[in-house]
Amino acid sequence: MYNKVFDIRNDEYQKLSTELIKNFDLIGLEKLSVKNMIKNKRLSHSISQISWSRLVDMIKYKAEWYDKKCIQISKVxxxxxxxxxxxxxxxxxxxxxxxxxxxxxxxxxxxxxxxxxxxxxxxxxxxxxxxxx
Structure with a gap:
């Protein structure tokens, strides 16, 4: 079951990151302190489940492939x-x-x-x- 959920999420992230990169020349992302966000007991499970860093990584490497810009903004x-x-x-x-x-x-x-x-x-x-x- 976990593998199925992982595959579905991965497929959605692949589609979303490809769509963003193909449609925009510049993408601005905020650097999030996921480690600090996980300390919030109400949000920790949800944050861990969605794996934001995985989506950000996909956007970044696809931006390089397609010669687009992905700029991360400081968390401060x-x-x-x-x-x-x-x-x-x-x-x-x-x-x-x-x-x-x-x-x-x-x-x-x-x-x-x-x-x-x-x-x-x-x-x-x-x-x-x-x-x-």
Whole structure:
């Protein structure tokens, strides 16, 4: 049974990573501290089961094969805390807060969507830095 589940998950990761690489020239990923995340008793089993590092590895090696860019953003980059519109940093943002409004520009943010936009923007910035000098 475990082998069957492994094969199904592996097949899905292969399909997903191939689709991402074929459709995008640049992929930005956040480096996650999986070892620290596993310490959370409520999440540890789920995190171990999905094997994020395996998917990231597939994306990285396929990016090399297809001459695409995969840039991992530092885990200390405040992706959730930065307003993607004006750059304001909300220092007091906790994991329990899923939505917040920027006090500077009044933009309402979904935590995860805001973080993904910031991760992409940081990946673009790093890529431009590497290609221009």
């Amino acid at each position: 980059f405040p992706s959730s805390k930065l307003c993607n519109k004006c750059g304001y940093k909300k220092e007091d943002l906790t994991l329990a807060i899923r939505e917040w409004t920027c006090p500077k520009c009044r933009t309402k943010h979904d935590r995860d969507i805001n973080a993904s936009i910031n991760i992409l923007n940081e990946a673009i910035r790093i890529n431009n830095e590497c290609t221009t000098g």
